[in-house]
Amino acid sequence: MKIMPTEAAQAVHFDSEVARGVTGRVVIGRVDGANNFCMRRFDLAPGGHTPRHAHAWEHEIFFHAGEGEVYHDGQWIRVAPGDAVFVPGDQEHQIRNAGDAALTFICLVPAGAPEI
Amino acid sequence: MKIMPTEAAQAVHFDSEVARGVTGRVVIGRVDGANNFCMRRFDLAPGGHTPRHAHAWEHEIFFHAGEGEVYHDGQWIRVAPGDAVFVPGDQEHQIRNAGDAALTFICLVPAGAPEI
Numbered sequence: 001m002k003i004m005p006t007e008a009a010q011a012v013h014f015d016s017e018v019a020r021g022v023t024g025r026v027v028i029g030r031v032d033g034a035n036n037f038c039m040r041r042f043d044l045a046p047g048g049h050t051p052r053h054a055h056a057w058e059h060e061i062f063f064h065a066g067e068g069e070v071y072h073d074g075q076w077i078r079v080a081p082g083d084a085v086f087v088p089g090d091q092e093h094q095i096r097n098a099g100d101a102a103l104t105f106i107c108l109v110p111a112g113a114p115e116i
Numbered sequence: 117m118k119i120m121p122t123e124a125a126q127a128v129h130f131d132s133e134v135a136r137g138v139t140g141r142v143v144i145g146r147v148d149g150a151n152n153f154c155m156r157r158f159d160l161a162p163g164g165h166t167p168r169h170a171h172a173w174e175h176e177i178f179f180h181a182g183e184g185e186v187y188h189d190g191q192w193i194r195v196a197p198g199d200a201v202f203v204p205g206d207q208e209h210q211i212r213n214a215g216d217a218a219l220t221f222i223c224l225v226p227a228g229a230p231e232i
Contacts, residue, residue, distance in 0.1 A: 001186075001188045001189075001201065001202065001203055001204070001207055001209065002200075002201065002202040003186060003188070003193050003195065003199065003200075003201045004199065004200060005196075005198055005199050005200075006178070006198050006199065006200045007198060027178075027200045028176050028200060028202040032202050033202075033204055034174065034176065034202060036152065036153060036174070036226035036227075037152060037153040037176065037224065037226065039176045039178065039200060039202075039224070041200075058150065058152065060144050060150065060153065060155045060224070062122070062143075062155065062178065062180070062222050064178070064180055064197075064198065070117075070119060072117045072119070073117075077119050079119065080121075081180075082121055082122050082123060082180065082220075083119065083120065083121050083122065084118075084119075084120060084121075084122045084143045084144060084155060084157075085117065085118065085119045086117065086118040086144040086148050086149075086150060086155075087117055088117070088149055091117055093117065104198075106178050106222065108153065108155070108176070108224060110152035110153065111152075
């Protein structure tokens with residue numbers, strides 16, 4: 001069994017036009033023996049956003065803290081702590097921070113997708 | 117894409133000696149086209165606990181709110197919001213509320229495991 005603060009996982013930072021102010025962490029993955037799906041934690045700084053992209057694998061996302069918006073089909077949809085999002089494969093999506101504090105969410109992907 | 121407050125998913129209540137004060141909800145599952153893994157939300161009332169059990173499939177758990185403890189190998193280990201737990205298959209485990217408010221966590225299982 002692995003029990004840990006998600007903040008303690010190794011941080012990878014992304015900061016460009018494509019992915020602004022993003023910190024990502026693999027919390028539970030292949031190295032832990034998780035062979036079916038992988039848990040990552042993401043923190044977006046105020047003004048931060050993930051890439052707008054699509055890919056074959058799905059996301060299951062849970063919003064833990066902060067204020068955010070999710071891009072879907074030409075619209076930005078507000079999300080709050082406790083909300084969940086299912087992004088099926090091949091659907092264009094993007095997440096951005098819509099508040100003054102960090103936006104923290106958990107994003108899970110199936111085995112075979114890139115872990116970070 | 118599905119975007120929803122996790123509290124809005126249909127609630128199933130468990131209240132017995134085995135599972136005390138537990139509310140479970142399937143947030144993202146087969147009905148949504150999630151064919152690889154399933155997200156459930158659980159809320160444990162003060163004094164509440166899940167069953168102490170083991171099964172072949174793994175759990176990936178993220179603690180969202182409240183104070184909890186996880187049973188592992190004869191010990192109770194404290195968990196707080198932002199913590200994650202990986203329970204590999206066949207490991208005995210149990211979760212209990214250790215505070216005065218609800219304990220809320222997200223628990224994911226691979227496809228093929230019971231969704232709730």
